[in-house]
Amino acid sequence: MSSVTIETLGITLPNIKQFMQAPAPTSHAWVYEGPKFNATVFGIRGNEERIPLHDHPGLCGFVKITSFSTKLRAAPPEGGIVEALFEGQRQLTPEDQAVHLIPGNGNIHEIRALVPATYFFDVLIPGYRSDGCGYYALSEPDAGLPPPNTPTLLRRIAAPAEHTTLTIPYTPVDRL
Template sequence: MELVNVPPIVSIYRHSLHTFDDRQKAELMANLGKLKSMMDGLRSEDLGYDNNLKDVSFWRQPNKAPCTYIEVFQNSQINMSIFVLKPGFKMPLHDHPHMHGLLKVISGAVKIRTFSEYPVTQHVDPVEFQVHARREAARLAQGNHRRRKLFAEITSNKVCSENSSTCILTPTISNYHEIEALEMPAAFFDILSPPYDTLIEGIGPRRCRYYHVTNEVSANLVELQETEVPKCFYCDQAPYLGPILG
């Protein structure tokens, strides 16, 4: 029987679907750990990454967006994508409501600062969540959107390059982050589950919300205020050129 080499991104895609399958909830953390290990070895060439995006002069073109988005794969369960940032550009601080995520830098280097809502909790109490969900649903049904204000602990503040390990976020840990490219263009591959805009039971679609730090309480504790989508943050798109998925 002939052995066939499976491209790394295909193996990651398959294991992602397994990891975030609702039938595998009991094994989520073990599967998540394996998925992280698989992503740790991912390289830009595994994704068919266009080397033109690494060229600083490419980002100096007139009207070039500061961020390029490449959709790798998406269904109702997972979103796999690549974000490319121009030199010095910071992706604004944002959240990932009730989502898990993995982020692997594949080109250049970025500074990543992550936050967890304070006090930090490992799990969400189901009863407390349902009470919150009903209140949130009723407020949204009335057309009200009160901007969130919260305390958050800085859980990570580091530079990641293509040789760095994969970063993980959960619904409660490191769920807020901002990502800044350094002196060269930088790209990262990420997996989010469930994707943005999928429904949160009892509340509605997952929306990406943006924040700014309004008060630094201590060296690792800040106050965050929800804000509008920053006007500096907009993307153009490029095609995915890697192995076929799905």
């Protein structure tokens, strides 16, 4: 997982000028989709644009930055209450190992680009389900981010209207 690059996946990314002019802040290419796992490449268009705070209920995830760098904020859920422990932020680059997110440890997370045209490889285990993901916001957004390892109240919200994604043309792997 940690040695995955855009080149090893054989994906032709849009050039930076095309990507920066795209109508959506994020793009994706399905690499593989199956009942045991899903693999996707995501791109975030601009500096400080993001994939909003969201979860993948019951799934484990691996995130590998393939170009430039991102900031990952993670907060695991605690029971049925939307209270989470804010673990802090980590800046990740292609040189870093893949990050492992599991239920109860980093499953509620946000990925924010630190430079334009940032891409990452994402694997979810088991495969993505129809119940999808939920989106969250800090219950007191004006207070800013809490210190690391601080219990934090999150409010579940509808998918943010500005979170739209374009498809990168790619022929997914049909079997392993």
